[in-house]
Amino acid sequence: MKLDPFYLIVGHVSQIELLVPHGVRLVQLRIKDQAEAEIHRQIRRARDFCAVHRAQLVVNDHWQAALDLNCSFVHLGQEDMDSADFAALRRAGIAVGLSTHDEAELERALSCDPAYVALGPVYPTLLKKMPWGPQGLERVTKWKRAAGDVPLVGIGGLTTERLPGLFAAGADSAAVVTDIAQAADPETRCCDWIRATEAWR
Ligand SMILES: Cc1ncc(COP(=O)(O)OP(=O)(O)O)c(N)n1
Ligand SMILES: Cc1nc(C(=O)O)sc1CCOP(=O)(O)O
Numbered sequence: 545m546k547l548d549p550f551y552l553i554v555g556h557v558s559q560i561e562l563l564v565p566h567g568v569r570l571v572q573l574r575i576k577d578q579a580e581a582e583i584h585r586q587i588r589r590a591r592d593f594c595a596v597h598r599a600q601l602v603v604n605d606h607w608q609a610a611l612d613l614n615c616s617f618v619h620l621g622q623e624d625m626d627s628a629d630f631a632a633l634r635r636a637g638i639a640v641g642l643s644t645h646d647e648a649e650l651e652r653a654l655s656c657d658p659a660y661v662a663l664g665p666v667y668p669t670l671l672k673k674m675p676w677g678p679q680g681l682e683r684v685t686k687w688k689r690a691a692g693d694v695p696l697v698g699i700g701g702l703t704t705e706r707l708p709g710l711f712a713a714g715a716d717s718a719a720v721v722t723d724i725a726q727a728a729d730p731e732t733r734c735c736d737w738i739r740a741t742e743a744w745r
């Protein structure tokens with residue numbers, strides 16, 4: 545599977561509706577701390593909107609909702625993997641991307657036949673506290689060597705200025721939250737990202 549080099553991550557379906565029409569091809573809906581009915585409402589809206597705009601929607605965490613709502617791609621972290629029904633996801637033809645932060649997690653992820661593995665945080669991130677320090681670009685290269693044909697997503701502290709280094713190190717796609725979500729003008733910054741990743745598309 546070829547991943548788009550720009551992987552947008554947002555926390556609410558309204559951000560998908562704002563940003564995807566600018567030309568985003570790969571977008572994750574990362575909903576946190578919401579009731580099940582609200583999660584379903586947002587995923588349904590995101591699914592239908594992305595279908596119209598020919599963007600690939602990735603549902604973070606909520607794999608059962610993705611199954612129930614006929615979505616085609618989920619992202620799972622290592623803790624999410626403990627409870628996920630991989631056999632059911634496979635039967636439904638749902639692609640699964642997996643987070644990794646160390647060698648043991650990478651080995652576990654690669655044994656699950658993932659659509660991609662993500663390595664993070666490549667740079668310091670403001671979004672959430674994690675036990676891992678910045679991985680750096682040498683780890684990106686090491687991960688790509690181990691992942692082989694499995695696409696590699698870099699995540700954590702990414703900006704457009706950091707993209708050439710990330711792709712030169714071996715990443716296939718760059719995932720981003722803060723640089724776009726916290727920009728004074730997220731739509732303009734999103735367009736900057738689309739342009740900045742054009743050479744790798
Ligand atoms: C592309 C991508 N990579 C990593 C993550 C992080 O997943 P996880 O470790 O499960 O943490 P949460 O995002 O669920 O807080 C991701 N979402 N996307
Ligand atoms: C959600 C997330 N997961 C990470 C990991 O390393 O697994 S880093 C991260 C935050 C990415 O956001 P930003 O672009 O704001 O740094």
Ligand SMILES: [Mg+2]
Nearest residue numbers: 605620621624
């Ligand atoms: Mg998760």
